[in-house]
Amino acid sequence: MTLKVLSVDDSRTIRLIVARAFMPYDCVVIEAANGEEGLAAAAREKPDLILLDITMPIMDGVTMLARLKADDALKEMPVIMLTAESGRENVLHISKLGIHDYLVKPFRAEQLIEKAARVVPLQKKAAA
Amino acid sequence: MLDFDTEMIARRFGLDPVPESVVHLTRLIASQNADLGAVASVITQDSMLTDRLLRLTQRGDKNEPPADAAAVEAALMRSGLGIVFLLAMGDLLMRALIRTFRIMLDSQLKPVLPREVAPIRNEHMVCEVNFRGKVAGKIQLRLTEETGRILAARMLGVPEASLSSSVEKDDAVTELVNVVAGNFLSNLADAGLPCHLAAPTLYRTSEFTMRKVPRGVSERLVFRSPEAKLFLDISVNPWSE
Numbered sequence: 164m165t166l167k168v169l170s171v172d173d174s175r176t177i178r179l180i181v182a183r184a185f186m187p188y189d190c191v192v193i194e195a196a197n198g199e200e201g202l203a204a205a206a207r208e209k210p211d212l213i214l215l216d217i218t219m220p221i222m223d224g225v226t227m228l229a230r231l232k233a234d235d236a237l238k239e240m241p242v243i244m245l246t247a248e249s250g251r252e253n254v255l256h257i258s259k260l261g262i263h264d265y266l267v268k269p270f271r272a273e274q275l276i277e278k279a280a281r282v283v284p285l286q287k288k289a290a291a
Numbered sequence: 292m293l294d295f296d297t298e299m300i301a302r303r304f305g306l307d308p309v310p311e312s313v314v315h316l317t318r319l320i321a322s323q324n325a326d327l328g329a330v331a332s333v334i335t336q337d338s339m340l341t342d343r344l345l346r347l348t349q350r351g352d353k354n355e356p357p358a359d360a361a362a363v364e365a366a367l368m369r370s371g372l373g374i375v376f377l378l379a380m381g382d383l384l385m386r387a388l389i390r391t392f393r394i395m396l397d398s399q400l401k402p403v404l405p406r407e408v409a410p411i412r413n414e415h416m417v418c419e420v421n422f423r424g425k426v427a428g429k430i431q432l433r434l435t436e437e438t439g440r441i442l443a444a445r446m447l448g449v450p451e452a453s454l455s456s457s458v459e460k461d462d463a464v465t466e467l468v469n470v471v472a473g474n475f476l477s478n479l480a481d482a483g484l485p486c487h488l489a490a491p492t493l494y495r496t497s498e499f500t501m502r503k504v505p506r507g508v509s510e511r512l513v514f515r516s517p518e519a520k521l522f523l524d525i526s527v528n529p530w531s532e
Contacts, residue, residue: 251300268395
């Protein structure tokens, strides 16, 4: 089964890096540039995993996470925070909102895949 | 400052520890009656901090006697404790930049003395980010267009020739600075100096002088890797709050 990964980050560079990291796996990466777009994509696409940045224009990642958790239809979607913010107090606050993991930028693609694979059953694409 | 819950969460998510010397320094100078001798003692134990202090206080001359606690204390008395904030913050910023290059670009960046690297004499890229909170300041990364192109290609894992527009390059350099600044600010928060970060802005200029914050102390940090030279300016007003 092809998995859906939603990458919510205002940086096109990070979205490209994420898409490249998941390329060998049987999944599609859906992109959103802020929390508002991310919520709409989550409701529309029902992703298996959400990768969420914090600092974004229009709606930040913490607000999106809180709204996700307040919505019965979306609250079970697993979220991995993918952000440069690693201040302990901030991480503690966010973890209490309900996340599966937290990956601090800068990150290596292998770290991202390792954390994602703990949450969803990633399968390598079959050879053509 | 940090309690059991925060340390537990740091272990769970594999967060890096804040350098002990920096935590020590910020705690010392954040206290109402900072002991100059104690601050000098922490700095003297770190050769890089000592070199930077003496360079910033115009005593980096090779003919001077070796730096000892007395020399460091004298430099602190000449410059005031604001310079210690700059030392501590510059240390965190350097670590964030070097780590970001190592992890995201697979590149070993080395700090070098400013006089060892020729300045950029023509128009170049500047990515600037301001922060405000317990302290206020500004970070600027300066690099040539060519360096920007190399870094963007590395970050995206594509050949340089495939970067079709400056938009990709600008976005990559901006994100690079965003990651460095985010790490830096997180470490500052853990060291007891929480601040908010503004969104980075990128522009081009031929002006190579540092842009300082009002009443701030400033330093230019210079780095080299096999493929790039970078100038990282930091300006801080520790008494802004």
